[in-house]
Amino acid sequence: MQIDYTLKEKDYLNFQLYHVSTNENVAKQRRNTQIIVGLVVLILGVFFLIFGDKWEGIYLLTGAIPVYYLCGFYARWLYRFTIRKHVSNTYSKNTPRQVKLSILDDTIEYYERGLSSKYKFEELQSIVNIRKYIFFKFNETSFIILPKRELSDENYVSTYIQNYAQKYNIPFRDKIKWKWR
Numbered sequence: 559m560q561i562d563y564t565l566k567e568k569d570y571l572n573f574q575l576y577h578v579s580t581n582e583n584v585a586k587q588r589r590n591t592q593i594i595v596g597l598v599v600l601i602l603g604v605f606f607l608i609f610g611d612k613w614e615g616i617y618l619l620t621g622a623i624p625v626y627y628l629c630g631f632y633a634r635w636l637y638r639f640t641i642r643k644h645v646s647n648t649y650s651k652n653t654p655r656q657v658k659l660s661i662l663d664d665t666i667e668y669y670e671r672g673l674s675s676k677y678k679f680e681e682l683q684s685i686v687n688i689r690k691y692i693f694f695k696f697n698e699t700s701f702i703i704l705p706k707r708e709l710s711d712e713n714y715v716s717t718y719i720q721n722y723a724q725k726y727n728i729p730f731r732d733k734i735k736w737k738w739r
Contacts, residue, residue, distance in 0.1 A: 559661045559718060563708035565670075567653045571645045572691060573703050575738045578641060588633045596626030634739060659704060661722065666694065668702055675700075679726040687716060688736045 578584050600622040607615025658669040666682075668675045677696055686693040692715075694702040706712040723730035 559715070561659045561661075561704070561709065561715070563657055563659070563705060565653065565655045565657055565703060565705070567645060567649050569691070569703050569705050570649050570653070571642055573693065573701065574641045574645055575638065576686070576688060576691075576693065576736065577701075578637060579736075579738060584637070588630070588637070591633055592626060592629045595629045596622055599625045638738065659702065661719070666702070679722060679728065682723075682726070682728045684729040684731060685719060685723050686731045686733060687720075688733050692716065692719060 599618055603615050603618030603620075603622060605615070606612075606618055652671075655670055658667075660667040660669075664679055666677045666679065668677070681696050682694060683697065684695045686695065690706050692704040692706065694704070696702075704715075706716075709715050720730050722728070
């Protein structure tokens with residue numbers, strides 16, 4: 559099977575968002591930041607309640623809960639903004655890119671801008687199927703992005719790839735409902 563498609567800046571952005579959202583270190587960092595900010599506001603509230611103005615302490619204590627939740631929303635927005643800026647700086651001059659993906663009996667060949675890569679199916683760590691993309695993960699730094707909008711029959715291609723995943727015992731993750739959070 560041979561697939562010719564075009565990768566746009568938006569495709570790289572969505573891949574980076576997915577990759578960051580599944581990274582355990584980033585999730586831990588976001589959770590820790592949220593807890594620390596909530597605790598700081600709570601401690602300031604207790605401090606003002608004991609040593610300062612009672613009303614300021616009460617305001618800070620009651621504001622600790624909304625601040626905790628709003629910090630999560632802010633962190634999500636900040637990560638998205640940062641990733642969007644990174645992708646724009648990295649890929650804006652080089653996109654759109656013409657790509658050719660060939661899935662053969664035991665290898666995957668990937669051609670992009672005069673460069674070619676050849677991978678064996680045994681090298682694949684996982685295949686991820688989300689709503690608009692299929693990602694092939696070879697290691698922490700090597701991925702192939704396959705946008706479904708470029709496919710004539712996305713169900714056929716998805717089933718075809720899933721059969722190869724079963725044949726070579728590659729984890730196939732179906733995350734159709736994934737959203738950036």
